[in-house]
Amino acid sequence: MSSDRTDLVPAAVPAARGAHATIHDVARVAGVSVASVSRVFNGRDHVRAAMCARVEEAAAQLGYVPHAGARSLSMARTGAIGVVLPDLHGEFYSELLRGMDREASMRGLGLLLTVLHEGRGVDTLAGLRGQVDGLVVMAPELDPAVLARHMPRGPAAVFLACAPQDGSLNLRIDNHGGAAAAVAHLAAGGAKRIVHISGPGNNFDAQERRAGAEAAASAAGVALSVIEGDFHEASGTKVGDRVAARTLQADAIFAANDMMAIGALMALKRHGIAVPEQVAVAGFDDIPLARLVNPALTSVAIDIAAMGARAVAHLAEQIAAKRERPLEGRVTTADEVIVPHLMVRETTRETGRG
Amino acid sequence: MSSDRTDLVPAAVPAARGAHATIHDVARVAGVSVASVSRVFNGRDHVRAAMCARVEEAAAQLGYVPHAGARSLSMARTGAIGVVLPDLHGEFYSELLRGMDREASMRGLGLLLTVLHEGRGVDTLAGLRGQVDGLVVMAPELDPAVLARHMPRGPAAVFLACAPQDGSLNLRIDNHGGAAAAVAHLAAGGAKRIVHISGPGNNFDAQERRAGAEAAASAAGVALSVIEGDFHEASGTKVGDRVAARTLQADAIFAANDMMAIGALMALKRHGIAVPEQVAVAGFDDIPLARLVNPALTSVAIDIAAMGARAVAHLAEQIAAKRERPLEGRVTTADEVIVPHLMVRETTRETGRG
DNA sequence: GCGGTTTCTGTAAGCGGTTACAAGCCCGCG
């Protein structure tokens, strides 16, 4: 439109306070085309210094900042990755997010958080299309088939600690091995009757941990009874109470996560049961809190933050690969297994009944 | 383009695996215009049932899901809010995010996380324009002027627990009152020489808490010395060590947050100092961990999750208001103050030196 | 059966950018 050249005086129309200047405003004020403004801002192509300066001045004057949404639409790249988590309870997710953020911000990516509350939310997954470049999904309680059905087609995806998805990269925790190590350790310390507080039955990690615990117990020839918990402190408390009341015979408790272990630990202490002398306790995850409780909790340690970082790193690489050769479908890389290690602390030290 | 009507047979072009169908594909397959498809999907306007069915069938067949980015561009509404946090360390932010998510997901909003690492990141704030409808900003260590300069103009904003910004809604914690209550409580318990482990000097909350502590100490006529910490456990440990070594005379420690208090507590215990008999300890925030350490930590409790939820709620309302009357600039509502309450636990109980 | 409504539906102009393509400029060289 060279029609309204009435404004040799730029007439800067920075729009009423509140609205933002667009690339067109900048172009008009600088007296150049929008393409040039775009070029200046994307720093590529050959732009003459003089124009560069003019544009930058105009932009500064108008307080122009590119509109991320518009840019992502035309570039087919949002610069954000979606993080899908089952819940936000406890330190585990705090650590996980911290690791993800570390990696993402290093790569200039944003994190769009989506929480799957109690089954709700799966259907919002598909709606992420066009809002993120990729997805890190952690949904240990979701049926893999249901999950697959709801995944948006476009974005790349990495699955974290849940039932493996075909054709995608899965980052798994060696739950079986970790749990087995913990139970073997308890048995070596003299435990004869171990109670395992498992996670919810529909939780993938919980299933694997339980299986690992059972395998190790039978290998060591010790008794193992399982009580299903929900990963929250309260279910640990309940078991601790029962053990203290002798309603449940046990000289060791292995919980499928730390919060339940801590619940049990606190309950035992409240009832005057000596830990680890009378009952040993071990957990899983090694959240920062584990070493702060008293006595400090033995736990199967996974570097949660590192795991989050890896997931993001893998995803970022997958996104980049896809960008280079968009033809091929999802890049199927070998799954990666995170190997935990047993962190022995006071709740299992010197059980002294061997 | 009615040029390529070669396809009376729909010829469905769902695009190669990986790419997503667009609204045009659906329109073509259903034999209607894109406007109609859009109407069907947005459920408004008058659409005849027959067409509705045709469109839905076509969409299902193609696995069509609207492109969130494109939609947000044309509607000038992203459905996401940006959450700007100083760091992701510890349980505080985990709780905060949990509360924010609760409120946001209830309102159908996504959370785009942005962390301001060590000063870096402020400049990315403006880039959020067009990616979010509003911002919840928590930046207690940032100069308010710097912050104001970097805020994107478009989105609404709520400031959380940081130096108040003019013309925006600020959600503040009564740091002064909370700290004063803690110190008064320590004094009432018999403390004569209190050490306050403050937060970083450039942190707004830290400054207020320190001032509150000092005011209460002088009101109660007890000595208060301040040692600057960094909100991490280690700075508490250091102070605990010094107190235990009598390098620092104190019969009570008040830390500006719980992690430092816990650090001090652990250090004291390690050195065999009886808490609270020899030295009482109190913290601030009342993170979930506070009641789990041994002895359980007295703390100035703020309902962190609720605070996050309120911030999001306020922001959502502001966004809605803005949408109704876009003319007026930022809606300036009265600031809201969150009043903490003292949660007395074992680390200050029965000091017995009154 | 017809004008006047009312109810659908399609066309096309955005939203705010990017970018292929072509036109314009400037330069040196023959």
Place this chain on the structure above:
DNA sequence: CGCGGGCTTGTAACCGCTTACAGAAACCGC
């Protein structure tokens, strides 16, 4: 001085969706 070619720059066509507007169709009573 004219011309070819390399830099710059502008034009306009997208990206995928919404929506104002106008045209088409259906419905009404007479």
